[in-house]
Amino acid sequence: MLGRMGRPGLIGLAARTAVVAGTATAVSGGIASHQANKANQAAEAQAWEAQQQQAAMNAAAAQAVAAQQAAAPAPQATAGGGSDLMAQLNQLAQLHAQGILSDEEFAAGKAKLLA
Template sequence: MGRPGLVGLAARTAVVAGTATAVSGGVARHQQRRAQDQYDQQQYEAAQQQAALDAAAQQAVAQQQAAYAQQQAAQQAYVQQTAPAAPAAPAGGVDVVAELQKLAALKEQGILSDDEFAAAKAKLLS
């Protein structure tokens, strides 16, 4: 009864190898699960940071739009206050300045071409 035989030694080696494989597989799964949890946490934090950046960008755009609208309103009010009064149109006549302004506005909007604008202007001034 001293030493085990060849079959006993092989059986013991198989048990040790099987236990080592099971333990290393469990450790590997645990490490993989931890790595996945850490990755998921990083992705969540990145999504939160991106959402905060998006919200801040939207707020900045809204503030810029409000400031621009305010500036435009102030500029329009200033122009209206400082603009000289338009001369009154002659009785029964056409206000040439107002008509030219209407033609210019139509040209800027793309309704009139350059040639059409020039023709209408020449007709109005003649």
């Protein structure tokens, strides 16, 4: 018995449609997965760059504070004593408020002045 010639039957058409639909779904799923991976890699790269920039800014701020502290003369004890200390504490507070000093750096500077 020979196969049917001409147009495919209903079952053959349904099978062909299923194969085409399955292939299209697999291809689009692969493309979506590839695009999601690329987006994740770009986001990770951007986060890493931001982290490196923040670290560089923190290092520059720490160097600026160290240079400022090294350039500033040692506080002298005076009979009045309080106004110079208050000025230095206010300066530390301003640097902390501007974000130049971290909480830990501010606490260390304050402890050094009050010691």
